[in-house]
Amino acid sequence: MTAPLHDKRPGTTSVQLPDTQQGMRRRNLSRVMHAVAAHGPLSRAAVATRIGLTRAAVSTLVDELIRSELLDELGPERPGRVGRPGSALAVSSRGPVGVGAEVGVDHLAVCAVDLRGEVRARAVQHVRNRGRSPELVLRDVATLAQRACAEARQVGLSPAGLAVAVPGLVARDTRSVVRAPNLGWHDIDLEPLLPSGLPLTVDNEANFGALAELWLGEGTPEDFLHVSAAIGIGAALVVEGRLLRGTHGFAGELGHVPVRPEGPSCPCGGRGCLEQYAGEEAVLRAAGLEPGEGHVGLLAERAAAGDRAVRRALGGAGAAMGIALTGAVNLLDPQAVVLGGALARLAPWLLPSLEQELMGRMGGRACGVTVSGLGPDGPLLGAAHSVARAVLDDPVGVCTAG
Amino acid sequence: MTAPLHDKRPGTTSVQLPDTQQGMRRRNLSRVMHAVAAHGPLSRAAVATRIGLTRAAVSTLVDELIRSELLDELGPERPGRVGRPGSALAVSSRGPVGVGAEVGVDHLAVCAVDLRGEVRARAVQHVRNRGRSPELVLRDVATLAQRACAEARQVGLSPAGLAVAVPGLVARDTRSVVRAPNLGWHDIDLEPLLPSGLPLTVDNEANFGALAELWLGEGTPEDFLHVSAAIGIGAALVVEGRLLRGTHGFAGELGHVPVRPEGPSCPCGGRGCLEQYAGEEAVLRAAGLEPGEGHVGLLAERAAAGDRAVRRALGGAGAAMGIALTGAVNLLDPQAVVLGGALARLAPWLLPSLEQELMGRMGGRACGVTVSGLGPDGPLLGAAHSVARAVLDDPVGVCTAG
Incomplete structure (x- = not known):
């Protein structure tokens, strides 16, 4: 499997470096690496153009990266271009x-x-x-x-x-x-x-x-809410290309957003949390199955085969997700909601009721809901x-x- | 009124400058200004120590800022210190x-x-x-x-x-x-x-x-959810000292988080939004007053005077806020929720039911709720x-x- 690592956001770096000559050198080494990873093979001149440094500055940086075995020199480019032929650079395969x-x-x-x-x-x-x-x-x-x-x-x-x-x-x-x-x-x-x-x-x-969706997804925006599920329901917020982690690292607990304040008790201590309507156990129960009897794969198979009880249960889960997401979209104003992980498989039966609730409750102004192409590997x-x-x-x- | 502008986060800058010599000079000019604004009067040597640059580099920057009338030289410091007496710098009063x-x-x-x-x-x-x-x-x-x-x-x-x-x-x-x-x-x-x-x-x-709470509040953390209200209910999220604006600039619409999915219709197109329970009109109505009859000031006066209908109405509003905030805190994991603006005045009657819902629903793990000291001037x-x-x-x- 080949997944281009840096087809997106090549210039961004998550590392905070000090604002000194040394820090600047480190940031520029990173810019060279990102440029070559995203767009390579590239000549030194092409790297210089891309990152806005002089060719001399880029050459010094490139030499250092080659010595460290992070970049490879592929040999001279084919002739026919103006000027002295440059040697193409690529990210090292070692x-x-x-x-x-x-x-x-x-x-x-x-x-x-x-x-x-x-x-x-x-x-x-x-x-x-x-x-x-x-x-x-x-x-x-x-x-x-x-x-x-x-x-x-x-x-x-x-x-x-x-x-x-x-x-x-x-x-x-x-x-x-x-x-x-x-x-x-x-x-x-x-x-x-x-x-x-x-x-x-x-x-x-x-x-x-x-993060996988941000880095590898097709056309994923910089601001999105990623909703995934296995047994619980988790979410993660990406804002301007960065993960919003929360003070303790606990942000994204969409599964415990109250959907119905007087709803069933949840092990978290709350009542009527989204997981009580759209978590795996709740959906299995709503479909008339025992919690031990199945999992997401079984639900997807039965729904695809036309099982009406399973489809109805997934429709109910989608509606509950639409209510919880109405709150999240009002609070966060993301560019998109992306259903990922195991939810992506169930999307055909979740999405209609989810979108109906979300769009209806937001007067048609809600962002779009898309389905991740990465599947459970994300x-x-x-x-x-x-x-x-x-x-x-x-x-x-x-x-x-x- | 005197409010120190930069008693907090003196080193942070919201401006993205290019990573070049010129960009570094601009960032360092900013560091000098922030250091003097936050801690001045300071000698050149003290500025150099604070921002981690050489005294020579700081002197060049300071000279430029004095020429631009952004810094004032207050004259030689009192003797008695080691070395040549420096001249104290202060942010210009012009x-x-x-x-x-x-x-x-x-x-x-x-x-x-x-x-x-x-x-x-x-x-x-x-x-x-x-x-x-x-x-x-x-x-x-x-x-x-x-x-x-x-x-x-x-x-x-x-x-x-x-x-x-x-x-x-x-x-x-x-x-x-x-x-x-x-x-x-x-x-x-x-x-x-x-x-x-x-x-x-x-x-x-x-x-x-x-932002006023972030810059001027007493002990405000870097991650918080600021809830304010006049007639509607608004909120703003500060994450790592930065405002989270949302894709279109519409983040923070706490007033339209669904509290009861089958609740009353809201002009936004939704149903059972927080504003239908805790907006000014809803509270006035719940207190038996006509919407035209009063405003936050009247509610605060009556509640202070012991008016039971008003207190009950505010208690109901606080409970609804607690439900909506349970969702927000689960999604965002802030360090604190701050009630500001007109809500600060009503806090004594909103807080008990608000905290009871929030803490109860989060199994005691919710962040604290504080009241802004800035009042309606924020x-x-x-x-x-x-x-x-x-x-x-x-x-x-x-x-x-x-």
């Missing part, structure tokens, strides 16, 4: 890879993505993780990650970091899962349980899914890409270390 | 002022704030603007602004811009009010109607109120300060022009 991992309720997955955005290694394990001890789950994740790293190293790549997507709340700027009800986890620090030797980041799967890809992008955002770390 | 204006339903106000954050001129006019033609309203605003500018010029100040707060939706990066239902305005471009000769900015009063001060801060954020504009 060099760093980002390793992403996903802890799902029913599976574990790992992949490695290079600086061009190509998936270079991948492993999946089907295993029921609900109620399993975090130690065992994370030991399996570590094994899969080691396998992917070994595979990457064999072809000359060097893993730059490991990012793990979990279906739960992660305290901001930590590696601690505060709670992941669908795994049965409370206050689990992943750092000591995942000794990979790589820098570790941990985030909510909805956040990584939204969070895993988002995790791996986040590591690869961190290298592009601040290549000097690699340059210095290299 | 120089630019920001002019802010507020269009209210029942009044117009204008004030001028200097770079130290002191209000140097002020004018208010009580007039019922609902249903009045925008031309007449803005002619009055222009007259008040001219009066404030003349007053400022008499003491050697030069107005740097005019910012107008309006109770309605303003299209992002424009000076156009898309709709202000309580004034009866639709699609009004203020630019041609306010020929002040000054650069003009226009924004929603809730946004300017939130939007006006926010408007004037926004102009003054723009000068501090990019003083080179003034340097070049001067």
Whole structure:
């Protein structure tokens, strides 16, 4: 699978660097990397034009990036152009890879993505993780990650970091899962349980899914609300191309927006939360199925086969989502709502009632609702890409270390 | 009134400048201005220490700012310190002022704030603007602004811009009010109607109120949801010290978050919106008063006097606000909710039921709810300060022009 890493927002960098000569050099190294990753192969002159620096300045930066094995020189360009033929630059096909991992309720997955955005290694394990001890789950994740790293190293790549997507709340700027009800986890620090030797980041799967949509989605805007679901309902807000994390890292809890204030009690402590109408358990119940009996895949199959009870249940879930999203769109004024993850599969039966509520309640002024093309891979890809992008955002770390 | 302009976030600048030598110089001029505004009087050496530049670099920047009349040299510091005595620098007491204006339903106000954050001129006019033609309203605003500018010029100040707060939706990066239902305005471009000769900015009063809270509030965090109300209910989200405006500039429409999906119809096209339970008209009606009979001031007086119907109505409004805020806090995870504007006066009777709903529905995990100390002046001060801060954020504009 080939996913261009930087077809979008090539100039943006999420790293805050000091405003000194040294900081400026680091930002300019990043600009060169992003330009070549997004538009390469490019000559030095073309890079200079793209990022608005002199050719001499770009050459110094490029030399440093070549020495650090982040860029490759492909040899002289074909003649026929004006001036001395330049040598085309490309992002190195060796060099760093980002390793992403996903802890799902029913599976574990790992992949490695290079600086061009190509998936270079991948492993999946089907295993029921609900109620399993975090130690065992994370030991399996570590094994899969080691396998992917070994595979990457064999072809000359060097893993730059490991990012793990979990279906739960992660305290901001930590590696601690505060709670992941669908795994049965409370206050689990992943750092000591995942000794990979790589820098570790941990985030909510909805956040990584939204980042994947931002970086890899077709025509995704800079401001959007990404709604995903597995068993709960999560959302992530992207504002001006940046994830809005919230003070504690808990932003995006769309599943606990009240839909009917006197509705059924929710384990969160609230009443009538969206999850009580549109969470997996609620939809299965509304369709006359036992909660243990099925999951999103079964619902999609039955709805596609014309099962009226399932379709009615999904219509009800879509209407509840439309009510909760009316609040979210009024508060956030996003450019679009994107249904991703498992919700994308159910979109044909959720969307009509969802859009009817949202548009009706907003007097026709609501933003559009689109369906993600990434499917359930979003969070895993988002995790791996986040590591690869961190290298592009601040290549000097690699340059210095290299 | 003396409000220190930059006691908070002195280093932050909202202006995006290019990453070149010239851009770095502009950012460093801004850092010097912010440091002196926040902590002055300061010697050149103290400025250098604060912003992490060499004394020589700071001296060049300071000389330029003195020439542009943005900084004053107060003369040699008292002896007794080590080394050659430095000359203390202060933000010029002449120089630019920001002019802010507020269009209210029942009044117009204008004030001028200097770079130290002191209000140097002020004018208010009580007039019922609902249903009045925008031309007449803005002619009055222009007259008040001219009066404030003349007053400022008499003491050697030069107005740097005019910012107008309006109770309605303003299209992002424009000076156009898309709709202000309580004034009866639709699609009004203020630019041609306010020929002040000054650069003009226009924004929603809730946004300017939130910025005033950010810049002037006591202990206001960097992430908060500011809720204000006059006749409608508005909110503004501040994330990491920046206003979240939304794609069209319409973010913060808390008043149209659905509280009860089958509730009364709202002019916005929705049903059961928060304004149907907590807007001024709804509260007056719930208290057994006619909508024309009173306003926030009357409600506060009666509640203070022990009027049980008014207190019950405010309790109901607070509960509805608690439900809508449960959704907002779940989505945004702010550090605090701040009640500002007219709501601050009603807080004693709104807060108990509001907090009970919010805390109860969030299982005790909700952020705190505080009351703004700025009172109804917030939007006006926010408007004037926004102009003054723009000068501090990019003083080179003034340097070049001067």
